[in-house]
Amino acid sequence: MASSASAALGGLLQRDALGLWRRRGELLNPILFALMVATLFPLALGPEAGRLARVAGGVAWVIVLLASLLSLDNLFRSDLEDGSLDAMLVSRQPLSVLVAGKIFLHWLATALPLIVLAPLIAYALGMPARGSGTLVLALVLATPQLSVLGACAAALTASLRRSGILLSLIVLPLAVPALIFGAGAVEASLTGANALQPLLLLAAGTVLALAFGPLVCASALKLSAS
């Protein structure tokens, strides 16, 4: 019996989740990186609380952005190298659905821990408590979009043996809008301005990315496979 797309998606999620679990040590790397960078800032800028707190929102965003780049490199490369991408392509299952599943797992494994960690980073940077709630909300709204953009870049560079820098060069400019509105939302809530507008723009960007991202990502992946 031929298999349905949802069965294939379920199988893929199960397989990749199991693979992540077997290499769960690697999942810690982005988290440790984020914590490390967050502790570098007070060391570099000095302990004066006011100075840190002023830049805390932007710094927290940049930290999360850089940390989420770390694990992107291998998102599709392993599938390309071990031939399982070929298997997915000839299976006649819709590649965009499978890709969406992979992006979701990637978000779950790397973005979600960073979101959970964000209040801690904000605290370490001396951000007032009212800002850290907005930071978490902004991250929840923006990280799916960052995962999708990152996945598209990872799909484009999957056939290159080493693409770490190139990947960052592709993703970072695309992530600028999310960074501006995300940091803007935190800033707005700290100064008492209305944070709703930047948050809504983040949400809109994410809706757009979720709608078209998997399709774009799937075509990029087909290019890489040939």
Next chain:
Amino acid sequence: MNRSDDAPPRIEARALGFARQDEPIFGPMNLSVRAGEVLLVEGGNGSGKTTLLRVLAGLLEASEGSVWREGEPAEQQAQLPLVFLGHQGGLKLDLSARENLRFTTRLNGLRQGSSIAGALKSVGLEGFEDTPLRFLSAGQKKRAALAATLLAPVALWLLDEPYANLDREGHRLVDRMLETHIARGGSAVITAHGMLDPAVSSLRRQPMECAHG
């Protein structure tokens, strides 16, 4: 699945050729495989066998000519499934054979009357079902990939060097698999670098025509 000769070939290449950045890799060449037939494509290293199979599988776009399936251009038959087994078996090394097959059967579907345990037994991986593939030998990994091929409910197999890395018993296993497959009306295109004598009935050989130049 009947084996009448007036049925269109299961897969057919018409003046098929592939060039990478203007450098011809193979072709133009013709081939056709009917139901119940195995085509053995023979050629030395670098003669373009793997590229040919990738083009037939639709993973690469042909530079010239076309691929036909069941009498229609392959692009119009995009829903016809097949199995492509390359040098990399398409399996995850961190997972066991059983876990890998659980995925491939959900991706491709499961052939009626077959089971993961049964397939693993028939390829000789009994006792290694739950060992991560990383700890198995190259031949055992190949056997796991062959088990995935066995389980897929498809009529067309494209197997790139299915005999590579296998011992004598493994060669007989591939022969047996092919024999069973064509007995139920399946077809296969397999590659080898000569010097092989598969014991499969209705086997045709086709030399890989070297690219001009």
